[in-house]
Amino acid sequence: IMYGQCDHPPDSSSSCNQCPIKHCFLFIFADLLPAKNGEEPTMQFLLEFVEILTNYIRKTFDRSTKVLDFHHPHQLLEGMEGFNLELSDQPESLEQILVDCRDTLKYGVRTGHPRFFNQLSTGLDIVGLAGEWLTSTANTNMFTYEIAPVFVLMEQLTLKKMREIIGWPVGEGDGIFSPGGAISNMYSVMIARYKFFPEVKTKGMAAAPRLVLFTSEHSHYSIKKTSAALGFGTENLILLNTDERGRVIPADLEAKVIEAKQKGYVPMFVNATAGTTVYGAFDPINEIADICEKYNMWLHVDGAWGGGLLMSRKHRHKLNGVERANSVTWNPHKMMGVPLQCSAILVRERGLLQGCNSMCAGYLFQPDKQYDVTYDTGDKAIQCGRHVDIFKFWLMWKAKGTVGFEQHIDKCLDLSAYLYNKIKNREGFEMVFNGEPQHTNVCFWYIPLSLRGLSDGEERRERLHKVAPKIKAMMMESGTTMVGYQPQGDKVNFFRMVISNPAATRSDIDFLVEEIERLGHDL
Amino acid sequence: IMYGQCDHPPDSSSSCNQCPIKHCFLFIFADLLPAKNGEEPTMQFLLEFVEILTNYIRKTFDRSTKVLDFHHPHQLLEGMEGFNLELSDQPESLEQILVDCRDTLKYGVRTGHPRFFNQLSTGLDIVGLAGEWLTSTANTNMFTYEIAPVFVLMEQLTLKKMREIIGWPVGEGDGIFSPGGAISNMYSVMIARYKFFPEVKTKGMAAAPRLVLFTSEHSHYSIKKTSAALGFGTENLILLNTDERGRVIPADLEAKVIEAKQKGYVPMFVNATAGTTVYGAFDPINEIADICEKYNMWLHVDGAWGGGLLMSRKHRHKLNGVERANSVTWNPHKMMGVPLQCSAILVRERGLLQGCNSMCAGYLFQPDKQYDVTYDTGDKAIQCGRHVDIFKFWLMWKAKGTVGFEQHIDKCLDLSAYLYNKIKNREGFEMVFNGEPQHTNVCFWYIPLSLRGLSDGEERRERLHKVAPKIKAMMMESGTTMVGYQPQGDKVNFFRMVISNPAATRSDIDFLVEEIERLGHDL
Structure with a gap:
């Protein structure tokens, strides 16, 4: 159901009771605070808005949703299904603002998803998030x-x-x-x-x-x-x-x-x-x-x-x-x-x-x-x-205690040891350096079947250099997970797995490994 | 009513139906996402939390509330009515987290209040605020x-x-x-x-x-x-x-x-x-x-x-x-x-x-x-x-249009012209420079009765230098309004009024002038 599709005259309620459309936004006819009588429309707008955010949060933690829905810059710039990024002289309606917000989230990346491993900063801590909402409300x-x-x-x-x-x-x-x-x-x-x-x-x-x-x-x-x-x-x-x-x-x-x-x-x-x-x-x-x-x-x-x-x-x-x-x-x-x-x-x-x-x-x-x-x-x-920047951190510390941070960190390092042990002798995987990682970084190459027989040399290096970017591109197109890659010194492109996401579990590590195999096997 | 004062066993509802306490936080017994079954407690926590924020927003625009409730650092550090700033090893309950959040807002400064003029950044734009909430939810x-x-x-x-x-x-x-x-x-x-x-x-x-x-x-x-x-x-x-x-x-x-x-x-x-x-x-x-x-x-x-x-x-x-x-x-x-x-x-x-x-x-x-x-x-x-930092700005631009920003700016400059014209010849006020301000800055001294007869000289300068700090201190103690002061070059402390707050009206300007007179008249 699209918002605001009914054009019945406004009444005092926030839902239209003259037609079957739920959440018909009658309040769009009023102005937000600090406008006179702006209090009610403001509260309604914020509650509808928070519903968009809580839906997003719910989906973020749901493994059946994608990590991202990838589009190229030119696609987004051309306007996806009416999502227009251009700014204009005249105001948009509040209903359109809410649609813009949902679209912004739809075409973004769920950095809190249990299978997002792309960055050193991952995860979505609910108390930290609340802290940041309060920070912006205090706006000082x-x-x-x-x-x-x-x-x-x-x-x-x-x-x-x-x-x-x-x-x-x-x-x-x-x-x-x-x-x-x-x-x-x-x-x-x-x-x-x-x-x-x-x-x-x-x-x-x-x-x-x-x-x-x-x-x-x-x-x-x-x-x-x-x-x-x-x-x-x-x-x-x-x-x-x-x-x-x-x-x-x-x-x-x-x-x-x-x-x-x-x-x-x-x-x-x-x-x-x-x-x-x-x-x-x-x-x-x-x-x-x-x-x-x-x-x-x-x-x-x-x-x-x-x-x-x-x-x-x-x-x-x-x-x-x-x-x-x-x-x-x-x-x-x-x-x-x-x-x-x-x-x-x-x-x-x-x-x-x-x-x-x-x-x-x-x-x-x-x-x-x-x-x-x-x-x-x-x-x-x-x-x-x-x-x-302090409040969200202070609030998380209050909510977790020092021991809560300790548990989180120990858990992430355990997970990276689990990954390391899982792939160190696995066929098709090669570690970039030997020994258990000091941090949660696990660096490895995936070797597609076609490269496994090749002896070390320039040809193998050149072909291996292209593997991680290819798998990463397919990963992003399919939207199932995200992990980074890069070269380092004389080492060709390899995956760098990092775990800081509190939502990640062993099953997500398993998923990542299998996904890399699925996408890269026949390269 | 304090949160969580009842200790009835948890049931499936978020309110206690066994005792008269509203919003009894039974969900504090469960963990937030990404914990298993964390979805419901997360949604309940966020909705309760948003209620705290929307109450704050409502009060921010209400002229009958104070701009601030001032306390000295040592008072806050000692702990106001149980508001304990110290961090500890063990976690606090979610009910206490919510209390901490309300206390944080209670002892802060309402920078969106129509009578807050202290800084170049003032006001609380609802759409911009929503934009910042979304930004922190996307956390990228x-x-x-x-x-x-x-x-x-x-x-x-x-x-x-x-x-x-x-x-x-x-x-x-x-x-x-x-x-x-x-x-x-x-x-x-x-x-x-x-x-x-x-x-x-x-x-x-x-x-x-x-x-x-x-x-x-x-x-x-x-x-x-x-x-x-x-x-x-x-x-x-x-x-x-x-x-x-x-x-x-x-x-x-x-x-x-x-x-x-x-x-x-x-x-x-x-x-x-x-x-x-x-x-x-x-x-x-x-x-x-x-x-x-x-x-x-x-x-x-x-x-x-x-x-x-x-x-x-x-x-x-x-x-x-x-x-x-x-x-x-x-x-x-x-x-x-x-x-x-x-x-x-x-x-x-x-x-x-x-x-x-x-x-x-x-x-x-x-x-x-x-x-x-x-x-x-x-x-x-x-x-x-x-x-x-872009999203909230982009969203405001969408919601206001270029014309909306223009109206806001013209209105603020009109208000500063109003203030200038009101005080330029008013008894007890002296302008720091002549002519209508170029921006919304209006710089002036308030001259208490006891200084009005004094001829220009070192004694008058010394005494005048202390007037603005004294009025400002009383202003903060009474919590009614806030405006900045400072010396500049060879000019002793004067008030610098700036208007960027979309909530401010002529009545707030009038209030500020009268408040300065009320507090400073007998200095």
Whole structure:
């Protein structure tokens, strides 16, 4: 039944009682709040709207629905069954707005579906979702206590808790939630530079010697983006060699530090990754910390992906030494299942964030306010307005407790071990590296029948490189599941399975494996 | 009535029918999705939760409710009537989660209240709110078409529309939504540097001569933050003098450009503000553009606050010349009433954003995907994951049409003219600058009776400086309304009234004026 197809005159009820159409939207003739008498139409609109959302949520968790209904850009741009993306001068009716909303969801991707494994951020936590709905209803801004008293305090308490979990004494230090891991990593480099060369803030990079940064060749590309953006230059970001599991080789770091010093450059910053994007590798933090201390360099731990493992007594040893870091990136929106966006940058030394970023704008941060203005956070940030990312996380923590996050993480890692054990000796599957994964990343090739007899060589490599993209394309066309692939170094395209979705079970892992076999067998 | 106070055994209904307590939460004994049989409790939880939100929305627009219920940080931290902000190891019940949500709203600030004037972002647009609820339900990420097909296309079409409105030929150019105006302004400086000195990306600032940037002394502090962050140094950001209305004096820009060149520095970037934060001033873009062209400098227009006026045929002349800018910041979350966060950086020359920021991460942006990967936006951004900020804006545009935004903007500017005319000759009020405001900013002092006889001098200045903070403190304690204050240059604390709230009417303006008089009369 289409909405609003009856044209009987409006009456006081929200359903038409003159014709058989359910939910006939008579209220479309009225205006929403703040219009006069807008309260009733507003409540009706929101309730109808929530019905669309709850239907979507119900289907998201239903394995008989597709993960996505794929269309090419030109198809969506041409307008699918009346779904017109173009904006116009004149308003649309509220009934059409509701149709637009349903279409938007229809042609999107169900990232909470139990078989969506495409990204580090997956899943749909109901309490987190409720938290985000409340956040947008409160529609405020984190820069001052004045307009976000509760959220500012929640942020402060949650950051302290995270620092305690990292292991800094009595949770001391500082931190802030930022719009994502890339910006959090950017903060770490900015603060490190401010710590060693504070005059760069006023005089620019000309006031510092040639500074070099170090990070793994497997690390996230945001470190490279940051070295370009902040004026270091990507050539001054030195990539470190890794072992076969994608972990930094500490000796390589020390050799490259010495080499840089011999050239007269100043080694300033080392990024150790806790959970690399593709392999899920954890760099050996303690050994790296030893070198950082020896050569007086800032140690940042990018735990955007792996930070969540700190919540698990079973797995947190993989981040041993994290308490020696000067700063840590940790994205609850990845492994902890918090809705997007939720990323924290945590700093061991108090005052640096403020010192680095404060510009003391008098119109925003008045020292003569009636409350303790040390609670205002705006002058620590590179942003001015800052979205409230804390509430959904705080609410999930309340609802799950620390133990709930631990259970979630242990379960995801169990599932990835299950997948690893299932395919490591299975015909047609080949692991990209040996041994049980450190994180939930399981990296593998699927070898179609036609390639199984081929000996290793250029031809096999070329043909294998095309397999994952082909299977992925078919997967998306059929809409049954989604998993990522990519090349890495000299390794041709392989699948990278990641599990952060709380809805996933062993049966979904089984499904994925069988689906890859079904689609790829005869390639 | 408190939730969950009855302990009758659960049955299939959501309300207890054994005791007089309404909404007895029997479903708290079950688990939410993705738990087995979680569907019914999930739907019940969300419906109860939405009731909390709709009650809040209803009250937000009700003038008989307070704007806020102020408490000091220590009071909230100690726990108000059982509202405990601390996180714990064990989970809370869902009934307690709902109580926490109501408390969070209770002790917050109603930024959509018709008498909330404290920030550039005010108001609560119902369709925009619905858009944000849908966004968080879809919970996806803007970096690839693959996982955000509809949102990526909406962003593309909306940015094109915005460029057309700016006046770039056939809407050509580029752009991206960023987490806020400060980050958008940061993009503009990065892109300008890449345009003139692309080698900085790889070699760092050492590869460029000493570069200088120019902006008004009244401009937003994010320009200063950016000059520190990107490695220019705040000393290389040269502040321009303004006239008494806060507008840049073009001759001062030219003089300072010449002076910088004489010192051997390279003038690279000029920021013209369209709508300054405090005075709401519009810098004369055409005259500044002439100078930028003459000296080959990048012209950025920071229209974070004033960009919305481009939607109004009556007021867009204030941005005359904006089509000559190389880049424009425009925040729909300010003057256009879109929920936070929604900020765009628009760039006239195509390819620069990509050239400046691309790092070609193979694991994210695979050229061998089955769709046209030019739609992937991630490599243009300094972020990796990027929140979907477009949908709520797109949906509001659909619901209002271009004409709806125009009406909103014209109405807000009419209201500010009403306020200006009401107080310009009113006893006890003194304007900070003469003449009708260019934007909705109305800046004024309130002079208590005890100061009215005093002649201008140090004593009067000192005492007047304390008036606005005192009135503001009383305002917040009584919770009746909120408006900002600040000093500016040599001017002591004054009120800055801004109107972007669609719910505000003349009666609310009257109320504010009378409230200031009531609270401040006897100071």
